[in-house]
Amino acid sequence: MSPYEIVLITAMALITFAIRYTLSAAGHRVRFSPWVTQALNYVPVAVLTAIVAPAMLLPDRQQLDIGLENAYLVGGIVAIVLAARWRNLLVTIVGAMICFFAWRWWLG
Template sequence: MSREEALIIAGMAAVTFLIRYSFFAVGERLVFPPLVKRALRYVPVAVLSAIVAPAVLLPDGVAGGWRLDWRNAYLIAAIATAVLAWRGDRLLLAIGGGLAVFFAWRGLVGWSG
């Protein structure tokens, strides 16, 4: 690794640390309006959706195109996980069930990636 690359990585680490630490340092003195507090409650769901949706719907990447068929093990497992999470209140069971469906479907139908 060159010196320039090391400086870039150190700079990115410092910026990331300072941004995250700033909320701990001034957390009690910083008061958000109710509208902002309500909007921030949806951030985790939005971020998780932005990460999961492309992986489920485009398992081969953008070049591979949309995979909205029954052979897509990612899609079948995501649907099973959503149903398990919706019908029950045990998140770990839903995740484990989704993983089991994914590996079983991949074994029965073939690799979807």
């Protein structure tokens, strides 16, 4: 690793730590408006979607794949349906994983 990379990684770590420490140390004194508090409830869903959607739609990281031969997409759709129907994390994870692996096995 070059010295430039070490400095860059160290700077990023320090900036990340400073932001998180500042928010945790002074966070109890900061009051958000009800509108901001309500908007912040959607942040985890938005972040998770931003992480999962590309993995489902671009399984080879090259080209969009929205066909039935994409086991990631089929498993993701099953996970959405299970989560909406039962609202149980364990049912969603186990059901979607079973569907994903069964679909991959069935496609060969």
